[in-house]
Every structure is written in C-alpha cells, then in structure tokens.
Amino acid sequence: MLSLRALPSLLPRRFTPGGILATVLVASVAAPATALAADDAASSIFKFSGFGTLGVVHADTDTADFTSSVLKASGAGATRRWSMDVDTRLGAQLDVAIAPQWSAVLQVVSEQGYNNSYRPDVEWANVKYQVTPDVSVRVGRVALPVFMAAEHRKVGYVYSMVRQPNEVAGGVPITSSDGIDLSWRWHTGALNHTTRLQYGRTNLSLDDQTRVRANGIVAVSHSIDVGAFSARASAIGADVTVNLAEPLFGALKQFGPAGVALADQYSVDHKRISLIALGMEYDPGDWFVTVEGGRQRSQSLLGTNIGLALSAGYRWRTFTPYIGYSDVRAQASTQSRGLPVAGLPPPLAYGAGLLNAGLNQLLMTLPEQSTVRLGTRWDFHENMAFKLQVDSVTPHRGSRGTLINTQPDFAFGKSILVTSMTLDFVF
Amino acid sequence: MRLFIQPVRLLLCVPGVVLALAALSGAVAAPDLVVIVSARSTAPALRADQVAAIFLGQSAQLPDGALVTPIDQPVGTMTRDEFYERVASKSPALLKAYWSKLLFTGRGQPPREVGGNAAVRKMVADTPGYIGYIDRSALDASVRPILVLH
Numbered sequence: 210m211l212s213l214r215a216l217p218s219l220l221p222r223r224f225t226p227g228g229i230l231a232t233v234l235v236a237s238v239a240a241p242a243t244a245l246a247a248d249d250a251a252s253s254i255f256k257f258s259g260f261g262t263l264g265v266v267h268a269d270t271d272t273a274d275f276t277s278s279v280l281k282a283s284g285a286g287a288t289r290r291w292s293m294d295v296d297t298r299l300g301a302q303l304d305v306a307i308a309p310q311w312s313a314v315l316q317v318v319s320e321q322g323y324n325n326s327y328r329p330d331v332e333w334a335n336v337k338y339q340v341t342p343d344v345s346v347r348v349g350r351v352a353l354p355v356f357m358a359a360e361h362r363k364v365g366y367v368y369s370m371v372r373q374p375n376e377v378a379g380g381v382p383i384t385s386s387d388g389i390d391l392s393w394r395w396h397t398g399a400l401n402h403t404t405r406l407q408y409g410r411t412n413l414s415l416d417d418q419t420r421v422r423a424n425g426i427v428a429v430s431h432s433i434d435v436g437a438f439s440a441r442a443s444a445i446g447a448d449v450t451v452n453l454a455e456p457l458f459g460a461l462k463q464f465g466p467a468g469v470a471l472a473d474q475y476s477v478d479h480k481r482i483s484l485i486a487l488g489m490e491y492d493p494g495d496w497f498v499t500v501e502g503g504r505q506r507s508q509s510l511l512g513t514n515i516g517l518a519l520s521a522g523y524r525w526r527t528f529t530p531y532i533g534y535s536d537v538r539a540q541a542s543t544q545s546r547g548l549p550v551a552g553l554p555p556p557l558a559y560g561a562g563l564l565n566a567g568l569n570q571l572l573m574t575l576p577e578q579s580t581v582r583l584g585t586r587w588d589f590h591e592n593m594a595f596k597l598q599v600d601s602v603t604p605h606r607g608s609r610g611t612l613i614n615t616q617p618d619f620a621f622g623k624s625i626l627v628t629s630m631t632l633d634f635v636f
Numbered sequence: 637m638r639l640f641i642q643p644v645r646l647l648l649c650v651p652g653v654v655l656a657l658a659a660l661s662g663a664v665a666a667p668d669l670v671v672i673v674s675a676r677s678t679a680p681a682l683r684a685d686q687v688a689a690i691f692l693g694q695s696a697q698l699p700d701g702a703l704v705t706p707i708d709q710p711v712g713t714m715t716r717d718e719f720y721e722r723v724a725s726k727s728p729a730l731l732k733a734y735w736s737k738l739l740f741t742g743r744g745q746p747p748r749e750v751g752g753n754a755a756v757r758k759m760v761a762d763t764p765g766y767i768g769y770i771d772r773s774a775l776d777a778s779v780r781p782i783l784v785l786h
Contacts, residue, residue, distance in 0.1 A: 352741065
C-alpha cells in the first residue's frame, strides 16, 4: 500500500470546487456543438457522453477516514462523519470517428484527488486504429487492467456494488499507461478471447510535492467470454518511483550501513513492482457471482500482498440485493526494528528513535484488512441507479488497512461500520 | 350526485381493465421474433449465443468468416427488450450497463438503431452484410430468417 499520507501535516489541504465547474463547462460547450452537428453527417463523427455518481458516505469513527482509493485526500470518519468526497464524480467523454478504421476518445473525470481538489484529470486519451475487425492498436493514454473492473471502476452505473473493493490491487498507485496498446480478439468454438498487450509509462502529479513516475510499464491480459461466464487474467510490471518520505530516507542514510540498508529496502525509488490478478464472473441475468484474487509484489513501501474479493447478487424486478467479502494480507511485516539504537550517544539515539517511529508509521500503511458488505442496487429510472450499501471494515495486525488520515488515538483491529448511498447515472 | 358518479367511474374503468388484461396476456405470449439477413445473403443459420455475440459487439463475423453489422431496434421498444431478454438474458438496465462499460473504456459503441420492423427489414434486405431482428409477423420474402426466437 502506498503510504502517501505518512506525513499528513506537511501536505496542504484545500477544497477547490472549480474542478467540477470546469467539467460542467466542458460538457455545456461540447453538448451544443454536437447538437448543432446532429442535422448533418457530422453527428456520427462526434459523440458526446458522460457518467457520474453523487454519493454520500458515513463512517462511525473519528480516528480515521474511510475512502475509495489511495489517491484521495480525505473521506468519511475523522475529517467529517458524512463525506461526499468518497464516491462523487463526474465524467465526460468525446468519441471521434475520424475515418472508417480510425477513431479517438477523450475522457475527463472530476473527483476529489490527493490534493483535495476536483481538478479534472484526463482518464483516457487515445487514437485507435482498427487493423482488422478483431485487431486494434491504440496510442495514447489507456487504463491498466490491474483488476477485472479496473478500467470501468469510475463508472458506478456499470456494476452492482457502490464501489470496487480496494483490497485487490488497491495500493497500486498507477492506473493508466501512456503508450501503445494492442488488442486481439479471437475465437475458439463458443469461446470469445481477447488478448491485450500494453507498453508505456506514466508521470502523475499528485500534488505540489508528490509525484508518481512509472517507466517500462508492461501489461498482458487475457479475457474469455462464453455466454454468461467471463474471466480475465492479467500481469503487470513497472519501474516505479514515488518521491515519498524522502527526508526520512535521507536521514536514515546518515546512520551508516544499517540506515542505508533500511532506506534501500523501503524507498520507492526505481523499484520494480509486479502484479498478477485473476477474476471470474458468472452472470446468467437473474443473479451473479464474482470472484477475484490478486498478488502485488515490490521491494518497497508499496509492499507485497495478496488480495481477494467475492460477491454475489440476485436480481428481483428493479432491485439487485448483493453481498460481498474482500480481504488483503500483507506478505511483509507491518513493523520494523529500524536502526539499532543501543550503543549510540544519547542525542543520536534520540534521533534514531524518532526515525524508527517515522518508519513504523509508514509501515502501518501496509494493508491488512477484511471487509464484509451488504447492499442493494435499485434501477429506479432509465439510465439511473440508486445504491445503498453497508460495509464492516476491519484492519488487522497493526495495520491501518486502507483507511487514511489515521489519528493518534486510532484503535487497531477495531471494525468500522460504513454506510454509503449513491446515485449513479449515464448520459 | 354521488350515486350517479360512481357507476360512471366504474364504466370508465372498464376499458382500462380490458387493456390491462390484454397487455398481460400479451406479456405471457409475446410474439415470436426472427433474426434476419438479406434474402441475397448466404449466411448460415445461427444459434442464440452467436447472435448475442454479434449484437453485444463481441464478434464481427459470421461462422463462415463473412463480416456482419448488427442493426438494432430503438431503446424502449418491446421488440428490443424481448430480443435481448431471449438471446442474452439482459434486461434494458443490464444492457445499458453493458454498453456503458464498453463505451467508457473505449472498446465499442452499441449497434446502429433503426425505427421499427419495416425500417429494419428494408435496411437488412438492401445490404447483405447486415443482420437485424423483427417480429415474425413482419417477415416477408426480402429477408431470410436465420433464427426464430419463441
């Protein structure tokens, strides 16, 4: 788990609703343009569409924040008991059919980010060349298949639950790749296969000080669809650098070989991160069941862990009640003995003690957590769905789980009850 | 006054009840649908899952390798809702969710929609590479059924 919030007091927290405004402006400018074009053949060249979620979340704690992603500034709990920042977002997409085999897509999403602003981010921006009906090449920004629903995780209308569980691959700070993507669709008997290869890089600015850089991103995924059954396996590797807790690692290195070894072990500086995930879904229409597992490996603060998620639901008229369980286990210790303090002169021992405390504060962000959830989706209107969900989130073994903004009196191992209501829509 | 109005109200209700009953019986015995290609097409008969794959954008080819383009009926029509229920077990909301997933991940757009049985039949009849579906009662010699959905 990326421990971006290890030193929360150093980071500025500003709320700027300008982001949402900008997205709405883009939408209102683009919409009349397509409306004007609707009268002639141009209507099929440009297509404007969008999606969004209006959500409110309550968490029964005041010692940490529950939120939906590691790339968020705050959530429900410590910051405020009721938060709209966890799930609320607006997305706008422009599809351009350039020529029979050429098309382009631009998707912009506004939601609360790591810097606490709603500044819109470019989620997708690529040009696609359809080589044959079954082979396509995309150049530009393409989302990474870090888990089964990773590419459409922001479009709440698509799935039954309020949000995708962040136990599987929730700590991977890279979600997209700027580069090239090759997709090949093929068939064997009744099986529809899609094989994808991606290569690229990403450079993501989280706030004024924090930056995620990933080079040499390689992703391979294979999905199989046959009737109501679908499955996907994916593997991703990347060299990741996050300029995180650099003062801490710099100070550790002043303490000789032991300190240098600790800094090398935990810093996220050109560290290879790898991820494999396998997901399956069976959805014959009246009910569904999904199961997914993932393993993330890295020799750094991002940690090594195994995640699992299960869900099942039943469709009755316009209601889809469902249950779910998800779990993540760290494969490395969430504690470190740190620098050897014994034998150091008192002022140095004091400094080393502080650094050890700082290091352990970072390590408690390695996630160990399980969640049980219960909820229902209600398709009450065309293109709209209302969802109500209750999650019981339990961090284990000295970890804060996927919670953020933990306060000094945070109680380890205590379950937190999270209640969420969302309105998802597409247009 | 009251005594007079009540029977009138009752009378007014009768056509409503009859209509509701008619709608109910219609839902019980929905009309057969046929999946059609042009009479000039050489497309072989298809299974429901093969038709579903074509209309869900998972396959652009017939089993013999010929390219095929699906033509849809408009959103909100009974013919469309019945078709997707029978070939893919998808309600209108599930179908919308499915296409939203493909659209917002840049993987595809839903088929072109054409209004009504006659318009779909004409478009499919005129273009051998097209495939559509209509009520069985709208079938004529310009098109050839390759799957009947009871």
